[in-house]
Amino acid sequence: MALINQATKELQVKLVYYGPALCGKTTNLQQVHANVQTAPEHKGKLVSLATSSDRTLCFDFLPLEAISIKGFKTKFQLYTVPGQVIYNTTRQLVLRGVDGIVFVADSQYDKMAENVESFANLQDNLKSLRMNLDDIPYVLQYNKRDLPNVAPVEYLEYLLNNRAVLVPAFTGSAHRCEGVFETLNMITRLLLQKYIAEGARRAPP
Ligand SMILES: Nc1nc2c(ncn2[C@@H]2O[C@H](COP(=O)(O)OP(=O)(O)OP(=O)(O)O)[C@@H](O)[C@H]2O)c(=O)[nH]1
Numbered sequence: 065m066a067l068i069n070q071a072t073k074e075l076q077v078k079l080v081y082y083g084p085a086l087c088g089k090t091t092n093l094q095q096v097h098a099n100v101q102t103a104p105e106h107k108g109k110l111v112s113l114a115t116s117s118d119r120t121l122c123f124d125f126l127p128l129e130a131i132s133i134k135g136f137k138t139k140f141q142l143y144t145v146p147g148q149v150i151y152n153t154t155r156q157l158v159l160r161g162v163d164g165i166v167f168v169a170d171s172q173y174d175k176m177a178e179n180v181e182s183f184a185n186l187q188d189n190l191k192s193l194r195m196n197l198d199d200i201p202y203v204l205q206y207n208k209r210d211l212p213n214v215a216p217v218e219y220l221e222y223l224l225n226n227r228a229v230l231v232p233a234f235t236g237s238a239h240r241c242e243g244v245f246e247t248l249n250m251i252t253r254l255l256l257q258k259y260i261a262e263g264a265r266r267a268p269p
């Protein structure tokens with residue numbers, strides 16, 4: 065759950081990058097860490113627990129302190145889940161207390177079943193935590209657009225962006241940092257809108 069302190073105007077939010085194995089979640093965080101425009105003291109360490117072949121074993125974690133937005137000093141905690149199917153318990157743990165989600169899909173044609181399975185797994189895991197994707201801001205990133213065998217964006221939209229409310233979707237080539245900040249900026253904007261609006265509703269008249 066986001067921690068909002070109206071007195072000190074501080075907001076702390078947890079963002080989780082979700083998606084199938086090898087879709088590029090960790091790469092997104094590495095690019096954010098390498099390229100974010102923030103004072104060094106506001107950029108935390110990128111902590112990764114990986115196997116010897118660089119697959120996320122537990123999670124990647126990157127704390128970021130943004131300069132104040134609309135008067136709120138905002139801290140973002142960015143996590144990725146391990147995409148490999150066997151690590152579902154870890155995915156559930158990482159999702160606990162999530163405020164916003166970036167679902168990273170692998171655009172390659174032969175990854176469509178894995179994308180759909182991972183998106184369904186996300187909804188199942190949220191349910192097991194008594195949460196609902198309808199209530200959580202999320203965006204989609206169609207990654208690996210640089211590869212030759214990618215599905216058209218319309219097809220990815222048809223498969224993944226077909227719920228009652230259409231959500232923002234971005235194409236990306238995360239290893240070249242393309243689409244990485246567009247995606248992050250949008251989810252942070254959605255979160256700030258949500259929490260600042262909620263804060264305003266709760267504020268005394
Ligand atoms: N061609 C290409 N390769 C990419 C892109 N994004 C990531 N990769 C590569 O894909 C591989 C897997 O990327 P990761 O970021 O480790 O994937 P992940 O989603 O964290 O995988 P898990 O931790 O196993 O769930 C790495 O070799 C990346 O360099 C991209 O946009 N295009």
Ligand SMILES: [Mg+2]
Binds near residue numbers: 089090119120124144
């Ligand atoms: Mg990873």
